[in-house]
Every structure is written in C-alpha cells, then in structure tokens.
Amino acid sequence: MNRPSNFIEKIIEEDLRTGRYKKVHTRFPPEPNGYLHIGHAKAIVLNFTIAEKYGGLCNLRMDDTNPLKEEARYVEAAVEDVRWLGFDWGDRLYFASDYFDQLYQYAVELIKKGKAYVDDLSPEEIRRYRGTLTEPGIESPYRNRSVEENLELFERMRRGEFNEGEKVLRAKIDMASGNLNMRDPVIYRIIKASHHRTGDKWCIYPTYDFAHPLSDSIEGITHSLCTLEFEDHRPLYDWFIEQLGIHHPRQIEFARLNLSYTVLSKRKLSRLVEEGYVSGWDDPRMPTIAGLRRRGYTPEAIRDFCEKIGISKANSVVDIQLLEHCLREDLNKRAPRVMAVLRPVKVIIENYPENYTEELDAENNPEDPSMGTRKLPFTRELYIEEDDFMEEPPPKYYRLAPGREVRLKHAYIIRCEKVIKDTETGKIKEIYCRYDPDSRSGSTQQRKVKATLHWVSAKHALDAEVRLYDRLFLKPNPEECEDFIECINPDSLKILKQCKVEESLANAKEGERYQFLRVGYFCVDPDSKNGHLVFNRTVTLKDTWAKIQKKLMK
RNA sequence: UGGGGCGUAGCCAAACGGUAAGGCAGGAGACUUUGGAUCUCCCAUUUGGUGGUUCGAGUCCACCCGCCCCAGCCA
Helix, strand or coil: CCCCHHHHHHHHHHHHHHCCCCCCEEEECCCCCCCHHHHHHHHHHHHHHHHCCCCCCEEECCCCCCCCCCCCCHHHHHHHHHHHHCCCCCCEEHHHHHHHHHHHHHHHHHHHCCEEECCCHHHHHHHCCCCCCCCCCCCCCCCCCCCCHHHHHHHHHHHCCCCCCCEEEECCCCCCCCHHHHHHCCCEEEECCEEEEEEEEEEECCCCCHHHHHHHHHHHCCCEEHHHHHHHHHHEEEEHHHHHHHCCCCEEECCCCCCCCCCCCHHHHHHHHHHHCCCCCCCCCCCEEEHHHHCCCCHHHHHHHHHHHHCCCCCCCCCHHHHHHHHHHHHHHHHHEEEEEECEEEEEECCCCCCCCCCEECCCCCHHHHHHHEEEEEEEEEEEEHEEEECCCCCCCCCCCCEEEEEEEECCCCEEEEEEEEECCCCCCEEEEEEEECCCCCCCCCCCCCEEEEEECCCCCCEEEEEEEECCCCCCCCCCCCCCHHHHHCCCCEEEEEEEEEEHHHHHHCCCCCCCCCEEEEEEEECCCCCCEEEEEEECCCCCCHHHHHHHCC
C-alpha cells in the first residue's frame, strides 16, 4: 500500500494497526438543500478514495433533518453528481430521515436516563439563557422536570399537541461549559411541515447535531470526516454516543475548500440563482458540479484537482488556475482538435481555382494518433480569425499582415497581397492572398514561417453560436466587496452568434468536448439543436501572445 | 478577555530530532506545421517571532504575535 498521503490517512492507519477499528467505513453526508459544488467534490473524493484505498466502503447519505429547506430535486441532483464524478455507493444510499424512529427512541432513552428534558423557554429566552462567549449560561427553570413528565411532554410534542417554538427537547449537559455546544443543546424541535420523504408522519424533527453523529453510528461509520467548523461539536457528539453506549465513529476534521475568484457557500450560490445573476444551478459559470459539467469539465479533471490540493487543517484559498491546469491537462489528452473561427474575416486566395475543393488530411489529436484523421475541405474562399490579421503589426506579432506569409494549418502557406476595407467603418472586409502550391502540409518542402493559423472553408463552414465564459467574479476574494454581488464580472458571458466551424461538427452531440485549434476547449451545450450548434468555452488555451501584449501594455 | 483550531515560497502542500519534497503561478531558454503541447533551467541559507533543550530543531519546551471557527429551534 502506498504511504499515507495526508494526516487523515495516517490516523486511519494507526487505528487499523492498534485495532481501534477493523475496517474503514466512511460516508459523504450532504444536506439536500442546494446543489453540490467543487467544495463538496473535495469531500466526496476524500471519503470515497479513502474507503477504496483501505478496502472499505463509503455510503452516500442525505442529511435531511430540516423539512423546511430540503427538496427531493436536490437529492436527485446530488445522486447524479456523485455518480458522474465516478463513485459507487452500491445500494447504500441512505437518509437521516430513515432513522427518525430510531432517533426518537434514542431521545426517549436520554430522557429516561435523566439526560434530556423538555423545555418551555421561547427561542429568545433560550438564547438569553445560553450566556455569552465569556459568561456561563443560566439553567432553564424547566431543566429539572421529572423523567415521567419529560416522557409525557415529549410524547405530546410528537403527537402535535404543541405549536412550533412552544417546546423543545434539550440535552442536559452543562450550562457553564466553555463550549457553547455543550450548554444544553436543542435536540428536537417542532416543525409542522411535511418532509420530502416522511411526509406528515412527524411534526418533530431532530436537529443536525443530534441526528448526524447518531446516523454515523447507526451506519457503522468508522471515520466521520467533516470540516473544521464541527471541531467543537465533537465533544457533544461523543457525549451522545457515550450516554447511549453505541458504536463510536471517530470524527476527523479538515479544512474546507476555498477557491480564488469564486464563492462556495450554499447561501451565496442560492442567491446567484434566485436573483437571476446566473441562469440556474447548472449555469456554466457556477462552481457547482452541474455547472462545471455543463461548462465542459471532466470528472477526471475534478478528481485530479481534488487530489492535488491535498488535505490539511489550515484554512486556505486554492488558486483557480490550478483547477484550470488540471482541466487543460486532461482535455489536452482526450479532446479532438477541430477548426472554428469565432470572429470571421474572409480570405480570398487569388491564385486558387474557383469552384475547386481539395480534401486535406487533418489529424484529430496530435497527442493521440489512435484518434485518427479526418478530411478538411479547402477552397478559394476561407475565413480566418479577425485577430489573426493586422494591417500594421506591432513587434513580435507574427501573424498575417500585408506582405507577410503564414501557414494555414494542415494546408498551404499564403501571402497577404492586399486588403479591402469598408469605406465607411474602416473595418477589414476581405483579405486577398496568394498561396504557394508547393507548400502543402506534409509535402517534402519544409519552408518555415513564423505562424500557423486556423481557418475554415467559407462554402463548407457551419454557423454556430459560441458562449465565451469567463470567471464570474472580478476579485480573487469576492468577499472584499461590501456585497459579493458587486464583485460580479459584467463580462463573464459573451455570446458570439456569427461563428464559423468546420463541417465535421455537423453531428456534434450534447456534452462532447473539442479543442478549437489555437483558441481553447469547447463543449456542446444542451441548448444545441439540429441545425443550431451551441458551444460553451470550457477554458482557453494558454495564450502567450496575450501575455506578450499584456507586458507591452505596461 | 471563554472554548476549539491553524501559522512552511505569490497560492496549495510534504518533510522517524539528521541539515526544507512536489504541484500551481511566475521568470529565462529550446523546440514547434496549434504563439498550444512538450522539454531544460531559475524561483525558501530558512519554516509567524523570541528565548531554551540538544552534537544537531520546521519538528521538543516556554513565552509572545497573528489568523480562523463557535452565542440557529441551520447544516
């Protein structure tokens, strides 16, 4: 077995060695109140890969203890996302709500042991009685009710005899504890709402703090991996487990993921969706798994990223460029190359015969010859990219310009003879060139030119819509703005409708990913229909000219 | 000022008490029929600080400094 790759694996190996646990059983426990995002992916990858590495299992469990916030559509989305990432939980898709009967019994047991009581204090009173960070709390006047009375009251709570907020069940621990979580936390509350799974069976629901550790125990989880903010809930979880004398998982906390130029809190992501700043949870600018998928990310790239960032207890912000690096690295190996011209300008090859089409061979992926080749039609009239021509080229600009020669990818070397401009706007309308018939790609002649351009045959090219996505936020830390909404990048989406793509893309299917030569990686959006191609820009290629330009600007 | 954590490069992150891995970003160059990819080289005399223990300290001890989390009947 490989060496432990982080502190959690070290602990697990120690536990296995000392016999504290005989096997490893983890779980990924999302609350179905929103879509899963890249931060969840970190936890998913961690839990599933650890289970696999140590020959154990990982459950998928919905922590659905609050019917006010949870919805079935979110569980469906979560299931789809985890599966898409490539993980398998067998038949172990569980729900905390499956344990409501058991949890109720555990609560009754605590009452019988004198370790829980029904409190009549209002929410405001409970808050006031809790004390502050520096002062101890005050015990509720209802704290010392008899076991019988508590049992009866709790049963009546269950039967719906009280209103929401009228009564709660609290653990009886220590109102003077320095750890606020131990100051008699609420473990059951009255919520008269129907639950997405249990319907109207219950009107009292366990709190997360009660349900979570006990659900882990019920499932026989050995290592409960969670984020740092639950570190000081651990004594409470241990307390429940010990009072009840049941299986004791070991909780280990790690730092949650933060990513530069993005927000990863469900509250903020919901706001982006609800207030319409994005088109939905799966908008390609969203850091949700669904958004990344629609953007064209591969599960492999996301998993690789999750492994590269490591696991520790230090709060950190990972540079989004690392995610993009993992993406490019994966796509470079697998994406077929095609030619697409985003901002077309016409090129006419004066010395090329009219009404003549030549079929040129083009490799589908220079990184992987097994992906084969395809035929590309070459004709007298082509489109090239607007930025690939400059009438007055600055230094270090190697592309087409009057009198300059460039190669057309997979085709010939052309020389620019003259340009026709729109007399009114001054915009370049047509570029007239001559080609060198002896310079065809693959021919023995090896003339060198400084640049190679991508192109499409005007007659054959297909029209396409291309959506250029950029980062959603302008600042590395969107929290810097008073309201993170003000940090939104107004140019995070640019739609280009006049793009020209090579005809081989005619049957491109939803979700397929391509490299548009020299431009970037793109994938077919679900909005794409027969006769109306829509591509999303997944990520650009590294553009060294852009870098040179940036430097010259300074 | 109570409790719980965390400080190793611009960003992540390794390092039985034995002389600071790796990745990203950045820089320089080679190569190139994608200015892509690839390749080569550079990028911490020092681990928040100060003392101490030790032949030897990022690792052990003491004190100090800084940052994060907790006062939901959210998770």
